[in-house]
Amino acid sequence: MNFKFVTYVGYRYWRSKKSNSFASFITFFAVTGIFLGVASLIIVSSVMNGLEGQLKNKLLGSIPQLTIKTVDPIDNLNDRSSKIINLPHVLGLAPSVATEAMAQSPSTISAVQLYGMFPRDAELVASVSEHIYPGSMEDLVSGKYRIILGGELARRLKVSIGEQVRLLSGDGVIYSPIGPVPSQRKFTLVGIFETGSQVDAHVAYVHYKDARRLTRKQPSEVNELRVFLDDPYKTSVLEDQIRKVFDKQQVSITDWRSTYGSYFAAVRMENNMMSLMLSLIILVAAFNIISSLVMMVIDKTTDVAVLKTQGLSTANVMGVFMIQGTFNAILGLIAGLVVGVIISLNLNDILSVMGISILGVGQSLPVVIEGHRLLVIGIGTLAISLLATIYPALSAAKVEPANALRHE
Structure with a gap:
């Protein structure tokens, strides 16, 4: 194929004024469709x-990403801990207690997911520790029975700093002649955290040793480790490696997917479905490219016949009209990429000027532009558009010069 000649002729046809105004409108509609x-x-x-990344940082930064539990206290804790820290994607680990409990205030009662941690490990739960007001994780002192609640949970319990909350845990239940009696203690509220995620409604933190006492276990023993990762989606690749670290000691490993996996799967599916729906706009525009090229083939039948009599091959004729259709796609694609990126980068400012607040007053939409996503959109658009040019190009290639020029 003489690519230079084919490109030149295709460009000339693309630039030329169509004799059929309807064909011009269809072409404009196709380019506009791809652009939009x-x-x-x-x-x-x-x-x-951006929303998925925000959920990933806030939600998965507040809950255990991966938890290691043993029935008996972990032996050789320091040695095993150092081996786990050296595994890929592991940022750190800390002794932890996780239990479901009931939090009771003078006015109401609510279910709570209780986590016991050492204050020294506060930097590992930065998504929580950086959003505590007032106070900090350092206010959790062993034996003082202090608690930090999520903001929504504190409002639901109607408690404020300095007031007491009674915690009842089924893990420390004892059996008496009158029936099972749950373990319970009063904790003083010393801090409230607001992460802007759903953990604010049901998560509470206490000191590790106080949590062990609440569940009637030895405060000095450790049989649960909370592992922090640089990417929570890498939990599945670590399970076998962690089991090897514990060798013969029986261990159970759970991760965030058991509690929030379906939630993130729904967010991912919504993202994919929205992309699929918007891709249909590009598909419709591709059909308009077919229509405009078919009209162009009819309009240029005589020109094609003359070119074929001059020795232009079938492949070259197809190339002329495929190039012409591709120019339409490239024009719409470039305009769409430029406008899409510009609007995305300035979306919150644009919404502010228009007086629109999607997430509420004072909150902005998180926007994350991924280079590989732009590449996929560009390649996909060009591929769909190129496929759309095949049928009109084949129609042009089938033009017979003798029949086309018979009445000229």
Whole structure:
């Protein structure tokens, strides 16, 4: 194929004024459709990626990403801990207690997910420790029975700093002649955290040793480790390696997928479905490319016949019209990419000027533009558009010069 000649002729046809005004309108509609589809796809995918990343940081930074439990106290704790820290994707680990409990205030009662941690490990739960007001994790002192609640949970219990909350745990239940009696203690509220995620409604932190006492276990023993990762999605690749570290000691490993896996799967599915729906706009625009090229083939039948009599091959004729259709796709794609990226980068400012607040007053939409997503959108658009040019190009290649020029 003479690519230079084919490109030149295809470009000339693309630039030439169509004799059929309807064909010009269809071409404009096709370019506009690709432009709107690409721009919308970039904006929506950037916002969805930002929301997913925000959930990942806030939610998975507040709950155990991976938990190691043993029936008996962990032997050779320091040695095993150092081996786990050296595994890939592991940022750190800390002794932890996780139990479901009931929190009772003078006015109401609510279920709570209770975590016991040492204050020295506060930097590992930065998503919580950096959003405590007032106070800090350092206020959790062993034997003082202090507690830090999520903001929504504190409002639900109607308690404020300095007031007491009674915790009842089923893990420390004892049996008496009158029936099972749960373990319970009063804790003083010393801090409230607001992460902006759903953990604010049901998570509480106490000192590790106080949590052990609440569940009627030895405060000095450790049979549960909380592992922190640089990427929570890597939990599955670590399980076998962690089991090897514990060798013969029986261990159970759970991760965030058991509690929040379906939630993140729903967010990911929503992201994919939105992308699929917006991709249909590009698909419709591709059909318009077919329509405009078919009209162009009819309009240029005589020109094609003359070119074929001059020795232009079938492949070259197809190339002329495929190039012409590709120019339409490239024009719409470039415009869509530029406008989509610009709007995404300035989306919160644009919404502010328009007086629109999607997440509420004072909150902005998280926007994350991923380079590989832009690449996929660009390649996908060009591929769909190129496929759309095949049928009109084949129709042009089938033009017979004798029949086309018979009445000229």
